[in-house]
Amino acid sequence: MTAAPDVLVVGASAAGLATAEALRRKGHTGAITLLGDEAHPPYDRPPLSKQVLAGTWEPERAHLRNQDVLDALGVTFALGDPAVSLDPATRGVRTASGTVLRADAVVLATGARPRTLPDQTGLSGVHVLRTVADAVALRADLLTATRLVVVGDGVLGAEVAATARGLGLDVTLAGPQPAPQAAQLGPLASGLLAELHAGHGVRLRLNAAVHGLVGQDGRVTGVRLDTGDVLPADVVVVALGAVPNTDWLLGSGLAIDDGVVCDTRCRAADGIYAVGDVARWHHERLGSLLRLENRTNATEQAAAVADNILGADRPYAPVPYFWTDQFDAKLQVFGFLPPDAEVSVEDGDVTARRFVALYRRAGEPVGVLGWNMPKQARQLRQRLLGQAPAPAPAPEGR
Amino acid sequence: MKVSVDEDKCCGAGSCVLAAPDVFDQRDEDGVVVLLDPEPAEHLHAAVREAADVCPAAAITLGNGA
Secondary structure, eight states, rough: OOOOOOOOEEOOOOHHHHHHHHHHHHTOOEEEEEEESSSSOOBBBBGTTTHHHHHHGGGGGGGOHHHHHHHHHEEEOOOOOEEEEEEETTTTEEEEOOEEEEEEEEEEEEOEOOOOOOOOOOOOOEEESSSSSHHHHHHHHTTOOOOEEEEEEEOHOOOHHHHHHHHTTTTEEEEESSSTHHHHHHHHHHHHHHHHHHTTOOOEEEEEEEEEEEEEEEEEEEEEEEESSSOOOOEEEEEOOEEEEOOGTTTOOOOSSSSSEEEEEEEEEEEEEEEGGEEEEEETTTTEEOOOOOOOHHHHHHHHHHHHHHHHHOOOOOOOOOEEEEETEEEEEEEETTTEEEEEEEEETTTTTEEEEEEETTTTEEEEEEESOOOHHHGGGGGGOSSSSSOOOOOOOO | OOOEEOOOOOOOOOOHHHHHHTTTTETTTTTOEEEESSSOGGHHHHHHHHHHHHHOOOOOOEEEOO
16 A cells, blocks of 8 residues: 555445545545535534424534535535445446546445335335435424324434423324333333323334324334234334444455454455444454444544554454433443443443433443433543443344 | 634534544533644644544644645
């Protein structure tokens, strides 16, 4: 590899932009191209289910950088042109428009797309939430609706339920878990979350398997559960997690298995790396493959990949982190909160809904939860550094 | 280098404090960013650039040739 390799980043969202920024920050002077399927400049997704959906932000406020900052990066943006295939041998990427882009290093940052129900296409009033266009369309529909059913009890479903309740809708949150985000948060925090939602008037249909959608004249009218019950709805949001966007790589010869399989350096093949939601890499400290859909992972993984493109030999072994804001609760989670962990409150008071808890397994700290104490949770994070392997992560995250 | 922060965008992750503890802190009550030094000395610039880049809420902007 030359001193200043040309870099092609496929994907112009948080992870893609962060790769370009990290390369420049670390002194890279070679050409960088950011290829994106959407026409928008890079934008942030966490606000879509909160501020943008609530209408407190115009969608443009979710842009990650203003135009001056993007211009100063010295990056070529090729937007609105999805990648359709990769040839790892030549590091060439073909796009939908027929262009072939080649580079010394290719970074795969194509993200993930929402999982859907088999019968949801063709019914109006049924939404997913991944892109800014999704958020704008959902908001428009919610403004004329009375009853929303959210299918899916992970972080996205819970956030959408909270935001829609704030807009005054009658909201039902349905999902298979005993409490919202139970897999990610464990029994204590997910139980508090269930109380929080119920206290704000969200109808919770927990332990409920969704059978499918019910519609009339092309418009959704409800959600049918496995029990046969139908939850009436004017609008339905399907929030069943996401699948990595790897279809375009199926002919590439790269190992694809719930994401682009990478080594500890986030390298999928010689000169080919993956970052963000699409990357499933070997986490050296955990000793297993891991794919994280967390916002901070996009940025931290991009920094590690930038180092490795520039000649470092750096394993990527982060402490996972996500946050969520629902009603008046701000949750911060570092590491993992397995259901069988011993939980000790280290600061604050659970009954006051303001506390920090440390999660241990076999005496070893594996996770930190902050409930309305973001700073104190971050301070406790250091207890997780350098620890023995943590348990396998929950399947879904932000 | 001139640093500005957008408290409304801040999500309280504290990534900035981890990157540049001499320049950023968080409020005890709600974790929102506190800018300790809006015009940091030159030896802090690299850390501040990293903090701006890694902020998961894009709440930090840099001016004056930053």
